Amino acid sequence: MLALRYLGLLALTIWIGGLLVLGTIAAPSTFHVVAARQVSDGRALAGAIFGEAFSRFHLVSYGCGAIVILTLVARAVLGPRPMRFAVRLGIAVVMLGAAAYSGLVVSAAV
Numbered sequence: 001m002l003a004l005r006y007l008g009l010l011a012l013t014i015w016i017g018g019l020l021v022l023g024t025i026a027a028p029s030t031f032h033v034v035a036a037r038q039v040s041d042g043r044a045l046a047g048a049i050f051g052e053a054f055s056r057f058h059l060v061s062y063g064c065g066a067i068v069i070l071t072l073v074a075r076a077v078l079g080p081r082p083m084r085f086a087v088r089l090g091i092a093v094v095m096l097g098a099a100a101y102s103g104l105v106v107s108a109a110v
Helices: 002-036 042-078 085-109
Strands: none
Touching: 002 042, 042 085
16 A cells, blocks of 8 residues: 555655646756847747657656556555545546646647
8 A cells, every 4th residue: 555655755856846847847948048149930840849858758757647647546456445535536646637638639729
């Protein structure tokens, strides 16, 4: 049970931490470097670079979301239900749904 708990927590940490790193470090750095080099059509190039990194991160987020949901369900089946199980599961499903929408619908439209 403890291993499932830590596996779910690790997946959640990678998922949220990855989003924070991409949004606060990778995106601004990419746009800054391309602008500093004065590349023609630099914003489009920076957008393409960051878009590729973000599309690869979508695969990581799908895996992490699945792990979070599976570990929550496994903990509920194997032992006593985690506190506020329905709330935790609902939040994880909404997060995974948002990631899937972003990766499959929004990224495909761009």
